[in-house]
Amino acid sequence: MTVTIYHNPRCIKSRQTLALIEEHGITPTVVDYLTTPPSVAELSAILAKLGKGPEQIMRKKEAREEGIADLTGDELIAALVAHPRAIERPIVVNGDKAALGRPPEDVLAIL
Numbered sequence: 001m002t003v004t005i006y007h008n009p010r011c012i013k014s015r016q017t018l019a020l021i022e023e024h025g026i027t028p029t030v031v032d033y034l035t036t037p038p039s040v041a042e043l044s045a046i047l048a049k050l051g052k053g054p055e056q057i058m059r060k061k062e063a064r065e066e067g068i069a070d071l072t073g074d075e076l077i078a079a080l081v082a083h084p085r086a087i088e089r090p091i092v093v094n095g096d097k098a099a100l101g102r103p104p105e106d107v108l109a110i111l
Contacts, residue, residue: 003028003111005101006038006046006091014090017101021092024111028092037084043077046091049098054080057100062086 003021005028008014021028031038038046047054054076063069063086068079080087090101097110 002095004031004093005029006031006033006087006089006093008032008034008089011089013102013104017090017092017104017107020101020104021107021111024108026111033084033087033089033091037081037087040074040078040081043081043087046093046098047077049093049096050091050100052100057088057091059086059088 003026005018005021007018007030009032018028018030047057050057055072058076058080060069066079066083066086068076068083068086071079088100088102092099092101092107092110094110099107099110101107
């Protein structure tokens with residue numbers, strides 16, 4: 001099983017989610033998405049696994065600050081890749097499933 005967490009080490013929810021995964025005996029691949037953002041194709045695939053649109057993983061405050069809050073669809077996906085701090089965190093991917101770690105316990109369903 002390959003589990004990947006799109007992680008922000010400065011975020012308490014992200015740290016809690018990583019700890020929860022590790023408590024279940026899993027050593028995930030950790031991607032600091034602020035320094036290594038997903039590509040448009042990767043983010044699109046993550047959204048499909050989440051079953052969400054880009055608007056649903058957008059951090060509203062950061063999106064407004066970046067001037068991307070009014071975008072939708074493919075334009076928003078590209079903008080989120082260009083401005084990864086506007087992506088909600090953490091996102092955990094396990095095969096063809098993904099979950100947003102808000103709250104951290106939500107990721108248990110895909111482990």
